Amino acid sequence: MTKSQSHDFAYLPSDIFWMILVYLGATDIVRCRRVSRAWNTALSNPAILVPFLKREFPWISEVKKLNAGSSLEDQGPVLELFVRVASRCHFLERGKPRSVRKLRLCDDFGSTGDREWYQVQPWDSHTSQKRIFVDRQFSEALWTVEDGLLVYPSADHQCLVLRDLESDRQFMVPFIITGRVIRRVRLAKRLLVIEWAEPKAFHWLNESDGVHRHFASSFGVSSNATSGWSITPRNEWKIMFLGHPLSERDRFFSAHNNTHYVIYIWQPNRSLYTADEDAPIESLFVWDISDESSYRPSLDPTGRLREGSPDETPHIVSRFSFRDLEFFGVRQRGCPSIQKLSITDDSGAIEITESRFSLVTPSEHLTSSGSITTSIPLTGHGPHRRRDCEGELPPYRGHRSLNAEIINPDSMIPNPLYDMIDHVTGGEVSFCLDSDPERAADEGYRLTIQTPRSCSTDDHNVDFTRGKLAGSERYLVGENCNREVVVYEFDK
DSSP states (O other), X not given: OOHHHHTSGGGSOHHHHHHHHTTOOHHHXXXXXXXXXXXXXXXXXXXXXXXXXXXXXXXXXXXXXXXXXXXXXXXXXXHHHHHHHHHHHHHHHHTOOSEEEEEEXXXXXXXXXXXXXXXXXXXXXXXXXXXXXXXSOOOOOSOEEETTEEEEEETTTTXXXXXXTTTTEEEEOOOOOTTOEEEEEEEETTEEEEEEEOSSOSEESSSSOEEEOEEEEEEEEEXXXXXXXXXXXXXXXXXXXXXEEOSSSOEEEEEEOSSEEEEEEEEOOOOTTTOOTTOOEEEEEEEEOOSOOOOOGGGOTTOGGGGGSOTTSOEEEEEEOHHHHHHHTOOOTTSOOEEEEEEOTTSOEEEEEEOOOEESSSSTTOEEOOOEEEEEETTSOSOOEEEEOSSBOOOOOSTTSSBOOOBOTTSOOSSOGGGEEEEEEETTEEEEEEEXXXXXXXXXXXXXXXXXXXXXXXXXXXXXOSSOOEEOSSEEEEEOTTSEEEEEEOOO
16 A cells, blocks of 8 residues: 555544545535545445445345345345435435426327217215315326336227236236226236226116116236236126216216226116205125136127126125225215225235315314225125224315325425325335415416435426326326326436
């Protein structure tokens, strides 16, 4: 070692070196590596970078694997890992994406002029609202995201496309859109469920309301080492016995996991003699969809072919009438309070989460949703359970389709809960979209990104103007008013 080297940072004794390193951040290390070859070598040493990552970024997914005992070989070169993690955290903490990608969505009407996309319409009133009536209402999003997989109706391909956000590869979903009206698309537990209806009414209730047969088609999504992702048809079932009108007043909401599908139906009472706005027709059905089946009820209007189909075809395992829902305390009536419908991972129960607006103090800015979750046995037999939620739910806006995400009590919400449009958590990172009362309804949105060590808010040029958010520490997905899915990317 030369005399000049003895005073160089890169050649200091390890204990002194570490004392200095405590005061350096990830950005500082990146800059210091550019000083000289010696500094670059010293600050590229895995023995330096791995402890630094574990100390500075224990909440990052790759670092969690290191803390769990994962080998360095599984994560790739340490220097590459450090650069990737440091870059991602840099953009997250600034609240700015590294890059933005926009994907065009299909129009509501196809090339033939027929309607192909018609979401289930949201409620006009809800108990989670300050004045009962929904002030900022959004349509359901016709795209869905799970574990970095985005499924959306691509305008470029005129079909449903699955895009891997990490590899940027895309795959066509083997589902024919022409001659069908898509009502909802949802990916959960690597099972894609598409709810759709026939464009022509099967029969008529009156001069204005026609009943359309509604179906659900499911597809298994699995990884393939050679081709990337495989999307395989699994089964199809008729989701309502008598069908459902394509109207703004008739609504149905659903959830699913790998083995079961639950649907809640809410329809206005059309009776001329017993019509009551506070007594809509309500029911809940649970289907077993665990087995593959080649039977397609949409091709069998009379149901004759079902007699020769295998017993493993999707079938109803539980039915709950409005009296049953009344017994369990979850009947919604004319002013709904339900915001979340789900099936437990063990397929043991249906969970219904309701929220009601209430003031904590006389100030209108401090509110509570008063959320309660009711667990009902999947088969309907056995005791049910009601419990208070530990977190809060943002007010009902319609875009989440009863899949609202509960807000962690420890989250730093920058604005009143009532002004929140949507909130999503991906790992240890949370994203919050809220409204600005001082700006126009279509412009007053602010995006807040919170990490365990930062919280930043952007109230200018926010692209997410259609309500729904989905994301993780690597990306954030939303929709703008130009019929585009917007992807904020925080990784290289």
